[in-house]
Amino acid sequence: MKLWLFGIYGIVGSTAIVGERAIRKGLSDTTGLVSELPEFEKLKDYAPLEFEFGGHDIRSLDKNLYQIVEEHWELNQHFDYRILLKLKEDLEKIRAKKGTALNCGEGVLEELKPLQTLEEEGLTLSQIVERLEKDLLEFADNETVAINVASTEPTLPYDEEVHGSLEGFERAIKENRKDKISASMLYAYVSLKNGIPFANFTPSVGSDIAALKELALKVGVPHAGNDGKTGETLVKTTLAPMFRYRNLRVLGWMGYNILGDLDGKVLAHEQNKRSKIVSKDKVVGKILGYFPYTITEINYFPPLQDNKTAFDFIHYQGFLGTKMKFYFIWDAIDAIVAAPLVLDIARFLMLAKKKGQKGVVKELAFFFKSPMETEEYNTHRQYEILKEWFQSLVS
Ligand SMILES: NC(=O)c1ccc[n+]([C@@H]2O[C@H](COP(=O)([O-])OP(=O)(O)OC[C@H]3O[C@@H](n4cnc5c(N)ncnc54)[C@H](O)[C@@H]3O)[C@@H](O)[C@H]2O)c1
Incomplete structure (x- = not known):
């Protein structure tokens, strides 16, 4: 074809x-x-x-x-x-x-x-x-x-x-x-x-x-x-259901992405970045059925080239109202x-x-x-x- x-x-x-x-x-x-x-x-x-x-x-x-x-x-x-x-x-x-x-x-x-x-x-x-x-x-x-x-x-x-x-x-x-x-x-x-x-x-x-x-x-x-859906969002939408299945309440989800290369350069411009952030940000709330506090950021980091790193921090609440934390780092070659x-x-x-x-x-x-x-x-x-x-x- x-x-x-x-x-x-x-x-x-x-x-x-x-x-x-x-x-x-x-x-x-x-x-x-x-x-x-x-x-x-x-x-x-x-x-x-x-x-x-x-x-x-x-x-x-x-x-x-x-x-x-x-x-x-x-x-x-x-x-x-x-x-x-x-x-x-x-x-x-x-x-x-x-x-x-x-x-x-x-x-x-x-x-x-x-x-x-x-x-x-x-x-x-x-x-x-x-x-x-x-x-x-x-x-x-x-x-x-x-x-x-x-x-x-x-x-x-x-x-x-x-x-x-x-x-x-x-x-x-x-x-x-x-x-x-x-x-x-x-x-x-x-x-x-x-x-x-x-x-x-x-x-x-x-x-x-x-x-x-x-x-x-x-x-x-x-x-x-x-x-x-290739990187951080893939992990987010694979992991968020786990919190839902176990009835754990996600209080906040912070995702911070850095990348270099041409894509990163273009996304360093606010206008172009906005469409990407909207796309990445809404998925967690859609899966959980409620919208926890989220921060989704993407920043241009030239030395990384096409190597994209995402740092995610999830703050969640379990039994007896106890608050706990989960972190992950996704480090991939974007292409x-x-x-x-x-x-x-x-x-x-x-x-x-x-x-x-x-x-x-x-x-x-x-x-x-x-x-x-x-x-x-x-x-x-x-x-x-x-x-x-x-x-x-x-x-
Ligand atoms: N994991 C990923 O890499 C990933 C995941 C999801 C979406 N995307 C999206 O895929 C796209 C491509 O990513 P990339 O890393 O290859 O970026 P890139 O900057 O390497 O490539 C983009 C290419 O598109 C060309 N281009 C720009 N505007 C054009 C236009 N109007 N018409 C024709 N060509 C045009 C550029 O000259 C460049 O060759 C981006 O929009 C990116 O956000 C990438």
Whole structure:
């Protein structure tokens, strides 16, 4: 199958490609891929672990993917360099097309300079859509999925007239209302409009507005999001149910994250950070059924590069009103925990498409911090739901 990545030159997107190629060439095993667990074995009949890749980005377009991965590698050393050398020829063939940075916030505009974007060519919204569509359609076939792994955008204020219906959204494109539409919405729009399943791995809006949900149902295409659940939030949503099961009262939960690298730089900007914090903060209360005092912070810490560290402190109350404490530290290479999920999501979405599913696939909530159209945040339950859904489709 084929996978189009918006933000293909980022460390998550490029590591997903390296991983797939390394597995195919026998240079690595499938550890980290949920879709390769024995319970999902039949997935290979619908969506084998073999991809062709393409995508959009907004920087370094004069470089090929090999050069980009080398740059990420020099900073992060996130896998064995011998793997990269063996993939050189393959990766050199992959080049990003020029995307849009519409309403991506000052984090993107400042930190990713010099940018190469479609709007800098003076194109109108309709022309931007046409160009994105052209790139996508030149690449895509019937077995293509598109995933947004671009930098996190700030949240645009919701405007019912534009975001509330497909008609309003398309009118805004025609009227060139650039203030109302963001890059992630355009990426979701061109994918869904052309029957290509779309997933949003970021906290940006993506397909999470009524207009685009309507489009997905109209065209009959599945989509999923938002924001990959890969690190601290994965641990939080796995651990919070334990407090609930044992009727322990969580009084407060503090999560403090530090990370470097490009993602950290972009998230150092308040506007861009806000969407991420909202996404990480609400999960505990949703699982517990009440909202304890929470602090969720993310700070840029350049020396760490892509190595993200989260410090969590949980203050809770037990029998006889006694207060106790629990601490954990999550120390992971961000791209290594995120990249396999990109491949997993693509494969499950392809299955959904082949089985005629359309609209939001709630059963993929397991993969996301802010899953659409479900209130189920408990990782254990989400996993059971994923398995049941899969079984119902393949048996
Ligand atoms: N564990 C994780 O790493 C993790 C988990 C959940 C979500 N995410 C999200 O995934 C995204 C990618 O993370 P990353 O670490 O690869 O970041 P990154 O900064 O390495 O990569 C982002 C890439 O997107 C490109 N980009 C930015 N705006 C774009 C646009 N409008 N159109 C096309 N390309 C654009 C950038 O040039 C860059 O190549 C971020 O939004 C991040 O918050 C990451």
